[in-house]
Amino acid sequence: MALTTASTPTVQPQDLVRAPAKRRGRGGGPRREGLAGYVFLSPWLLGLLGITAIPMLISLYLSFTDYEVLTPWNEVKWVGLANYERMFADDQSYWHAVQVTVKFALIAVPLKLAAALGVALLLNRERRGVGLFRGLFYLPSLLGGSVALAIVWVNMFNREGAFNGFLNIFGIEGKPWVNDPSWALGTLMVLAIWQFGAPMVIFLAGLKQIPNELYEAAAVDGAGSVRRFWNITLPMLSPVIFFNLVLETINGFQGFTAAFVLSNGTGGPIDSTLMYSLNLYIKGFTEYEMGYAAAMAWVFLLAIALITAVFFGTGRFWVHYGDDR
Amino acid sequence: MHPATSPAVAAQPARDHRTSRRHRTLRALAAAAVALPLVLGAAACGNDSTSGPSPQSTEPVELTIMWWGGDARAKLTENALQLYTQAHPNVTFKKVWQANQGYFDKLATVITGGDAPDIFQIDDNFLTEYAERGATLDLSSYKDSGKLDLSKFPESLWKYGVVDGKLAGVAFGENTQGLVYNKSLLQKNNLTEPTIGMSWEAFISWAENVSKVTKVPGTMDPSADYKAFWVWLRQQGKDLYKGKEPGFTEADVAAWFSLWKGARERGATPTPDVIHEGNSSDITKQLVVTGKAATSWVWVNQMPELKKNTKDELGVISYPGNPNAQWGRASMYLSVFKNSAKKDVAVDVINFLANNVDAGKALGTDRGLPSNLDVRQAVADTVTDPAMKLSIQVETELAAKFGQSPQVPPKGHSTMRSELVKAAENVQFNRATPEKAAADFLAVVKSALAK
Numbered sequence: 001m002a003l004t005t006a007s008t009p010t011v012q013p014q015d016l017v018r019a020p021a022k023r024r025g026r027g028g029g030p031r032r033e034g035l036a037g038y039v040f041l042s043p044w045l046l047g048l049l050g051i052t053a054i055p056m057l058i059s060l061y062l063s064f065t066d067y068e069v070l071t072p073w074n075e076v077k078w079v080g081l082a083n084y085e086r087m088f089a090d091d092q093s094y095w096h097a098v099q100v101t102v103k104f105a106l107i108a109v110p111l112k113l114a115a116a117l118g119v120a121l122l123l124n125r126e127r128r129g130v131g132l133f134r135g136l137f138y139l140p141s142l143l144g145g146s147v148a149l150a151i152v153w154v155n156m157f158n159r160e161g162a163f164n165g166f167l168n169i170f171g172i173e174g175k176p177w178v179n180d181p182s183w184a185l186g187t188l189m190v191l192a193i194w195q196f197g198a199p200m201v202i203f204l205a206g207l208k209q210i211p212n213e214l215y216e217a218a219a220v221d222g223a224g225s226v227r228r229f230w231n232i233t234l235p236m237l238s239p240v241i242f243f244n245l246v247l248e249t250i251n252g253f254q255g256f257t258a259a260f261v262l263s264n265g266t267g268g269p270i271d272s273t274l275m276y277s278l279n280l281y282i283k284g285f286t287e288y289e290m291g292y293a294a295a296m297a298w299v300f301l302l303a304i305a306l307i308t309a310v311f312f313g314t315g316r317f318w319v320h321y322g323d324d325r
Numbered sequence: 326m327h328p329a330t331s332p333a334v335a336a337q338p339a340r341d342h343r344t345s346r347r348h349r350t351l352r353a354l355a356a357a358a359v360a361l362p363l364v365l366g367a368a369a370c371g372n373d374s375t376s377g378p379s380p381q382s383t384e385p386v387e388l389t390i391m392w393w394g395g396d397a398r399a400k401l402t403e404n405a406l407q408l409y410t411q412a413h414p415n416v417t418f419k420k421v422w423q424a425n426q427g428y429f430d431k432l433a434t435v436i437t438g439g440d441a442p443d444i445f446q447i448d449d450n451f452l453t454e455y456a457e458r459g460a461t462l463d464l465s466s467y468k469d470s471g472k473l474d475l476s477k478f479p480e481s482l483w484k485y486g487v488v489d490g491k492l493a494g495v496a497f498g499e500n501t502q503g504l505v506y507n508k509s510l511l512q513k514n515n516l517t518e519p520t521i522g523m524s525w526e527a528f529i530s531w532a533e534n535v536s537k538v539t540k541v542p543g544t545m546d547p548s549a550d551y552k553a554f555w556v557w558l559r560q561q562g563k564d565l566y567k568g569k570e571p572g573f574t575e576a577d578v579a580a581w582f583s584l585w586k587g588a589r590e591r592g593a594t595p596t597p598d599v600i601h602e603g604n605s606s607d608i609t610k611q612l613v614v615t616g617k618a619a620t621s622w623v624w625v626n627q628m629p630e631l632k633k634n635t636k637d638e639l640g641v642i643s644y645p646g647n648p649n650a651q652w653g654r655a656s657m658y659l660s661v662f663k664n665s666a667k668k669d670v671a672v673d674v675i676n677f678l679a680n681n682v683d684a685g686k687a688l689g690t691d692r693g694l695p696s697n698l699d700v701r702q703a704v705a706d707t708v709t710d711p712a713m714k715l716s717i718q719v720e721t722e723l724a725a726k727f728g729q730s731p732q733v734p735p736k737g738h739s740t741m742r743s744e745l746v747k748a749a750e751n752v753q754f755n756r757a758t759p760e761k762a763a764a765d766f767l768a769v770v771k772s773a774l775a776k
Contacts, residue, residue, distance in 0.1 A: 069433045070458035159598060179598030181754055264426060266743065269601050270750045285430040287740060288454070 063294035070288065083295035094296070096271055097279035100185065104275065105252035108189040112252075113244055116196040120203035121233075134204065138197035150191070150261035154178050157187045178262060181269040188258050188273060199244040206240030207233070238319045246311050253304055256281070276300060377666045380673035383415045388667055388674065391421040391435075392446035393428040395608065395630045398691045405687040409677050416670060425606050429739075436460055436662070443665040444674060447494055448657045452486065454736050455660070456493035462661040463491040467672045474680050477697040481730045485655045488733060494658025495675050498693025501651045501723055502552055502644045503625030503716070505613050507541075509637040514539050519620070521642045521723075525557070525584065528645040532593035535619050544620040545603045545612045546594040548585035549749035551742045553622050557581060559650035559728065569735050569774050575760075575767045582752045582759035589753065594618070597753040604746055609634050625716050625723075626656055626693040632712040639712070641719050649728040656693035689713055694720055740773035 038045070063083055065076045087094050119137055123130050143149050156162045157177040164174025177183045214232050223231070234241075256277040259268065267274030267282065280300070284293025378386055392402060399422050406418045421442060423431065429451055435441055447455060455461050467473040475483045478496065486494045504519065511518055516538060519531055532543025547553035555565045564572035588594050595603075595618055603612040608627055612618035614635040623631065628641055643651055659678070661671045678684050685700035690713045695701040705717045734741075748766035751757040757765075 068458065069437050070455065070460050072459060176596075176598035179601045181750075181756070264605050264607070265430075266746070269598075270747055270754060270756065285433065288433055 059294040059297060062291050063298050065291045067291040067294075068288045069285075069290045076291075079291070083292045084299070086292065087295060087299065093271065093274065093279060097267075097274045097276045100272070100274050101253055101255075101276040104185060104189060104192075104255060105249060108192040109245075109248050109252045111189070112193045112196045112248060113199060113241070115193055116199035116244070117203050117237075117241075119196065120200045120207055121229075123200075124204060124207050134201070138201055141195040141197035143195070145255075145257035147257060147261055150258040153187065153191050153258065154262050157190075179269055181272040184262065184268045184272045188255070188262065191258050192252065192255065199248060202240060202244055203237065206237045210236045235320050239321055242311070242315050242319045246308055249307065249311070250304055253300075253307075377668055377670065379669050380413070385415045385417070386667055386670050387417050387419055388444060388671055389419045389421065389442040390444040390674075391432065391442035393423060393425045394691070395424070395633070397630055397633055398422075401688050401691055405678055405684045406674075408681070408684050408687060409674055412677070416674070425608075441662040441665070443662055443667055443671045444659055445662065446497070446657050447660050449485070449655065449733050450738050450742065452493055452658060452660075453488050453733055453738070456488040456491065457736060459663055460660075461493040462663045462665065462668060462672075463493070464495065464661065464672065465492045468492055472669075473672055473676050477680070477699050479653060479696075479698065482653055482655055482696055485730055485733060486658050494655075494660040495679055496655030496657075496696050497659050497679065498626060498656040498690075499653045499696060499720070500624045500626040500656035500693035501654055501720060501727070502556055503623055503628065503641045503719070504620060504644050505611075505623055505628060505631060505639050505641045506620040507613055507635075507637050508640040510539055510541060510619055511535070512638075518640055519642060519645075521648055523645055525645045529584075529588045529591065529593050532588070532620065533591045536592045539619065541616065542595040542599075542612075542618045543593045544588075545618045545622060546585050546589060546600045546749075546753065547622040548582055548752065549600075549604045549746040550622050551745050552624075553644060554581055554745065555731075556644045556646065556650050559731070560646045564731050565741075566732060566734060566738075566774075568732075569737075571741075571767065571770055571774065575763045578748070578763035578766055579759045582749065582762060585749075586752060586759060597750070600753055601750060604750070613639065624654075624656060624693075625720050626690055628716040629689070629691055629710060629712040641716060643719075643723055643726075648723055648726045651723065652727050652730045653724060654730070655696075690717055735774060737770070737773035737776060741770045744769045744773075 062076075064078055064080055066079050066082075067076045123134050123137070140149075157164075158179060159174070159176035161174075161178075163177065167174045175183060177187050210233065214236070215228060218228050218232055254277055255275050259273045259275045259278045260281070262268060263273045263278070265278075265282070265286070267278055276296075277300075280293050280296045283296065284290045378384055390406070392398070394402075399420075402422070403420065406420070410416055410418070432442075432445060432447075441460075447461075452461075464473055468475055473495065475495070479499070482496045482499055483492075486492055486496050506519060508518065514535075516535055517531075519528060523531070528544070535541070535543035551565070558564060558573050558577060561577075563577065566572050585594070589597075594600060595612065599612065599617050602610055602615070603618065603621065608623070608630050609615075611621040611623060611631060613621035614631050616635075621631075622644065625641055628639060632639055659675050661668060661675070665671055678688065679695075680697050680700065682700055682703045685695045685697065685704050686707060688695070689708060689710065690704065694717060695704055705721070708714055708717065744766055748757075748762040751762045752759050
């Protein structure tokens with residue numbers, strides 16, 4: 001009783017009158033804090049606006065014009081949907097590029113994920129040296145879309161390259177992989193698949209989260225390793241698979257550097273490595289048709305967004321998130 | 326006194342007040358964000374041309390000069406620019422150079438980005454494009470006033486830089502097509518060298534023989550090369566362009582492709598994948614220096630750079646057929662950027678590089694024969710590099726046989742070149758017949774020129 005009286009401050013009538021004012025004052029506190037938040041955010045916000053948001057809006061505007069890089073700003077003409085019409089109706093190279101990109105993504109992405117999952121399963125046990133192997137497999141993906149890597153790849157896979165040297169050991173006559181229109185895209189796919197380290201590490205993390213009791217219970221029930229994989233590992237991993245699938249698909253569609261280096265910026269022997277972004281680059285920077293390239297970029301964005309939305313939509317059926325099994 | 330308004334209600338107006346204030350701030354930020362680039366864009370628009378410092382002034386001036394080429398060309402150019410700085414100590418140069426591959430992508434980007442070089446090198450593949458878009462300064466007034474002296478240039482040479490009545494660039498170097506062959510390889514195997522004026526058929530037979538004897542393919546397949554096609558057309562009385570239209574028919578292209586299909590089948594050329602390597606515009610990848618063929622199809626002035634990339638001795642002649650189909654082409658131009666702040670100094674530099682004998686000697690024949698005939702004579706007398714000597718000698722010989730220069734290629738020329746490569750490679754890899762490839766090629770070229 002004495003304690004409570006001592007702890008509660010005595011409220012005077014004037015306090016009650018002042019209270020609303022104080023509250024308004026304190027109402028100003030959060031507002032000031034909000035402002036401080038924006039001030040701290042401003043470097044990132046300026047970067048977002050200046051380097052990403054505003055250029056995107058300008059490119060949206062340009063996609064409706066006939067802007068051709070060297071055109072002075074006051075001569076840029078609004079052409080409405082002409083660029084988009086040309087893309088869908090009149091441009092063979094556009095559809096060819098779409099075809100090449102889809103082919104690339106359809107083959108490289110599943111194989112890359114399969115490799116990542118397979119190796120992750122192998123490296124999931126705690127044996128000696130497994131950390132070293134994890135690091136070694138992860139290393140290539142750190143190099144990302146590097147030009148030096150692409151150059152090395154081209155040298156490895158051309159007629160006198162190391163890969164053919166390897167085949168010669170077994171007496172197989174190697175092809176000029178990189179300069180042959182039937183195989184050039186294949187070398188790019190192999191390059192993409194070789195960089196499976198990043199999704200592998202994520203799979204490893206996912207695997208480690210699967211509670212061991214599930215496996216033990218299954219073993220007790222007499223499930224073989226294949227059954228255990230199919231009915232425990234895959235469903236428990238499905239969120240991670242989903243994450244990797246979306247990310248790698250987006251990356252696969254955006255492939256540019258390796259195709260550019262391999263084909264010297266032209267799209268490879270007879271357009272066989274003409275990825276969508278490479279075609280965009282050629283149209284915009286080599287042939288100076290920047291308005292058209294901007295239109296291509298926005299269609300690309302919408303297409304990838306659509307594919308991602310489809311993934312999210314179908315994900316409801318096969319992705320199991322944790323406890324509500 | 327009990328507060329008339331409960332704390333909750335008191336907080337309400339404060340909250341609404343707070344939200345609307347925040348909303349207002351956000352809206353203002355958004356408005357500024359949208360307005361800013363428009364303001365900047367409008368500011369960048371304004372091109373009021375002040376001619377900047379005059380060449381006679383002594384204020385320090387830094388000119389940016391951009392060119393493509395190899396190490397050899399860079400060294401020569403730096404030496405020549407050094408001479409100008411010695412004569413005008415207040416002028417310094419920021420030199421930007423790179424390989425031809427990707428040069429025009431970069432040039433277009435820096436011009437749009439507002440960082441255009443004051444002087445830039447350009448060739449007839451892009452001159453029309455840049456001139457028509459207003460990126461090059463019209464040098465006619467400088468020529469007329471004598472500040473830019475073109476009097477010692479062959480007339481057809483400097484006229485090759487005129488687009489739509491405006492002098493868009495100063496021809497910097499005269500060159501012509503050159504068939505470069507591996508002399509050492511031929512001598513080692515006791516084979517004859519190709520001769521000027523031999524027919525295309527005879528040349529292909531010669532190449533077939535070389536392939537058989539030396540096991541090195543006799544010649545690179547030039548069916549993807551627009552300059553070989555150009556010469557071949559002119560020998561039949563046609564030309565690459567007639568105004569803004571192609572100067573050839575589908576049948577011509579099909580015949581060209583069939584000619585080289587036959588050559589490939591006879592073994593005169595390497596396999597398609599090796600041909601693809603040689604189709605690159607990179608001079609270090611040409612088959613004659615990588616040893617994958619005995620002959621390459623280049624420009625005569627590229628001899629010294631080729632020589633640097635191989636230990637073998639090289640010879641050069643004109644392309645097969647009658648050499649009067651070839652012409653004294655401006656190998657490249659130096660142009661001044663239209664909105665450069667230092668126009669007068671830039672033109673003075675170009676004038677110096679083109680007409681000063683010491684500068685001409687410093688630049689050598691790497692870009693082609695010096696355009697100024699007096700300088701050309703002086704350089705020919707004093708040059709010591711054997712490859713340069715040879716290229717001068719061959720060109721002077723051929724100059725006597727040159728025919729009339731064609732028109733400067735119109736806009737769409739770069740598309741024509743890349744489409745020719747695609748069409749030729751389709752035939753080379755047996756993915757299309759010469760007729761089909763020719764038909765597709767002509768269709769794309771017509772639409773590109775019509776734009």
